[in-house]
Amino acid sequence: MPHRVLVADDLSAEGVRILREAGLEVDVKVGLPAAELAAIIGDYDGLAVRSATKVTAQLLERATRLKVVGRAGVGVDNVDLEAATRRGVVVMNTPGGSSVTVAELTVAHVLALARHLPQATASVKAGRWEKRRFQGRELAGKTLGVVGIGNIGSVVVARCRALEMDVVAYDPFISADAAARLGVTLVPLEELWSRADVVSLHVPLTEQTRNLVDAAVLRKLKPGALLVNCARGGLVDEAALAEALAEGRLGGAALDVFEREPPPPDHPLLKSDRFICTPHIGASTEEAQSAVAVAIAGQLAAYLARGEVKNAVNLPSVPVEALERLGPYLDLAGRLGSLAAQLGAGPGGMEEVKVEFAGELSGAPQRALTARVLRGLFQHFVEAPVNEVNAPGLARERGVAVREERSADPEDYVSLLTVRVRGERGEVVVSGTVFGRKEPRVVRVNQFRLNAEPEGHLVICENDDAPGVVGNLGVTLGDAGVNIARISLARADDRSAAFSLLNVDAPATPELLERLRTLPHVRSVRAARL
Ligand code: NAD
Numbered sequence: 001m002p003h004r005v006l007v008a009d010d011l012s013a014e015g016v017r018i019l020r021e022a023g024l025e026v027d028v029k030v031g032l033p034a035a036e037l038a039a040i041i042g043d044y045d046g047l048a049v050r051s052a053t054k055v056t057a058q059l060l061e062r063a064t065r066l067k068v069v070g071r072a073g074v075g076v077d078n079v080d081l082e083a084a085t086r087r088g089v090v091v092m093n094t095p096g097g098s099s100v101t102v103a104e105l106t107v108a109h110v111l112a113l114a115r116h117l118p119q120a121t122a123s124v125k126a127g128r129w130e131k132r133r134f135q136g137r138e139l140a141g142k143t144l145g146v147v148g149i150g151n152i153g154s155v156v157v158a159r160c161r162a163l164e165m166d167v168v169a170y171d172p173f174i175s176a177d178a179a180a181r182l183g184v185t186l187v188p189l190e191e192l193w194s195r196a197d198v199v200s201l202h203v204p205l206t207e208q209t210r211n212l213v214d215a216a217v218l219r220k221l222k223p224g225a226l227l228v229n230c231a232r233g234g235l236v237d238e239a240a241l242a243e244a245l246a247e248g249r250l251g252g253a254a255l256d257v258f259e260r261e262p263p264p265p266d267h268p269l270l271k272s273d274r275f276i277c278t279p280h281i282g283a284s285t286e287e288a289q290s291a292v293a294v295a296i297a298g299q300l301a302a303y304l305a306r307g308e309v310k311n312a313v314n315l316p317s318v319p320v321e322a323l324e325r326l327g328p329y330l331d332l333a334g335r336l337g338s339l340a341a342q343l344g345a346g347p348g349g350m351e352e353v354k355v356e357f358a359g360e361l362s363g364a365p366q367r368a369l370t371a372r373v374l375r376g377l378f379q380h381f382v383e384a385p386v387n388e389v390n391a392p393g394l395a396r397e398r399g400v401a402v403r404e405e406r407s408a409d410p411e412d413y414v415s416l417l418t419v420r421v422r423g424e425r426g427e428v429v430v431s432g433t434v435f436g437r438k439e440p441r442v443v444r445v446n447q448f449r450l451n452a453e454p455e456g457h458l459v460i461c462e463n464d465d466a467p468g469v470v471g472n473l474g475v476t477l478g479d480a481g482v483n484i485a486r487i488s489l490a491r492a493d494d495r496s497a498a499f500s501l502l503n504v505d506a507p508a509t510p511e512l513l514e515r516l517r518t519l520p521h522v523r524s525v526r527a528a529r530l
Pocket of ligand 1: 208
């Protein structure tokens with residue numbers, strides 16, 4: 001009997017044709033109420049959706065035959081991934097399907113800013129002919145600074161190089177080799193801000209990238225620089241941007257995305273003549289909509305016909321028996337990867353991730369642990385959901401080498417897992433172990449040996465080995481109402497530096513972190529969440 005697929009959201013005709021040509025029996029029933037969908041879902045092996053259909057735990061309970069859910073697009077917020085995984089249903093998405101489309105809008109905004117297209121159009125339509133007012137500038141020979149060179153950023157790079165722009169980029173999760181193949185020079189973020197004539201953002205919204213462009217950064221940009229954000233609302237401090245435009249420090253800014261969408265009518269940016277915008281239409285072209293439909297149809301067909309998995313976001317990759325034995329170490333591996341990312345992994349462009357297994361772990365299935373490390377690490381850099389299945393491929397695509405090494409000597413521990421993330425400008429090292437078979441501990445961060453719980457909100461501080469630092473940290477956190485649950489201290493063997501990792505009950509705000517950084521003897525402060 002052929003497999004049956006239900007197309008529950010609008011999928012282009014091309015997508016449906018691909019499913020049928022693959023020998024699948026396809027029903028297209030768009031916009032069914034939840035109860036009707038639940039009543040028929042039991043008849044299908046595959047389900048194709050966009051963002052409208054909610055694939056809830058209740059629906060999945062009725063989906064007794066269902067093997068795969070295909071989401072045409074990136075976000076899978078409308079699918080209950082945990083419930084799907086529990087029921088052995090693979091969920092797939094289509095990362096990258098709209099990259100060209102979003103990149104083209106970005107380039108359109110850059111050109112529109114450089115030549116004042118929207119303002120000039122409005123002026124002519126209002127009966128004026130203001131040639132001098134709309135004198136623009138050439139892009140050729142100017143420097144574009146791209147923050148984030150993933151799927152979309154890398155297409156923007158290629159398009160802007162064709163416009164004869166020089167391109168510099170900042171992206172912690174790409175090797176210098178891979179960047180060179182794209183024709184960009186990786187530079188530290190500070191250098192990008194000061195060198196770029198045009199800045200374009202292409203990063204996901206994470207704790208690290210929220211308000212990436214704030215008042216302080218806006219002051220660092222070249223006078224007259226142009227700023228474009230076709231990525232995510234929240235990357236740019238919109239009030240600070242409005243101020244920079246009003247003061248004439250920036251030449252112009254273009255947003256496709258806002259912190260609140262739609263922006264309120266009295267939003268200060270909407271009053272600025274140097275500001276242009278679009279209503280979050282980055283991915284809205286016929287071609288992109290069709291591309292993601294074609295991609296998901298191909299993936300569904302390949303899975304149902306041949307069991308081939310592509311872009312799965314929820315595959316359990318470890319056999320159940322191994323899971324029981326390895327469970328606490330898998331969890332530790334993910335936490336170490338995540339901690340390395342939040343400690344600034346791969347300074348200056350990630351080159352290599354090395355996972356070292358020592359003691360009892362040297363005989364464990366390393367691939368599963370490595371995949372978990374990579375997932376923990378990469379989830380901080382990549383927009384699409386990262387899992388053990390796609391993480392190794394993401395590393396390959398970005399020219400990041402992944403190595404595994406066994407060693408017999410676990411130092412003072414029964415087992416020791418070490419993650420080293422090397423970049424052009426140094427290395428981040430974290431090690432951990434599991435106490436009593438279920439208590440994960442971080443026992444090393446770079447040169448420091450400690451005993452810390454990798455759990456919840458953390459404040460991580462490097463300082464001079466001087467008296468009073470910990471007291472000051474405690475008082476400053478206390479004044480801000482942030483309770484410290486646990487402090488782990490360490491110092492370098494030669495006492496050239498000291499280190500504290502504080503488990504706190506609430507996240508430290510960016511302002512609080514700034515205050516901590518100004519305390520005497522404090523060298524650096526980071527917040528992390530595990
Ligand atoms: P991607 O995951 O392929 O690339 C993101 C890149 O950002 C990665 O290479 C990552 O290493 C880098 N990155 C992560 N954190 C960083 C940091 N702190 N500093 C510098 N670089 C960092 O994602 P993508 O598909 O290229 O999407 C890029 C952005 O575009 C996302 O925010 C996505 O939501 C947005 N997007 C917008 C629209 C729209 O309609 N305007 C449509 C699709 C995607």
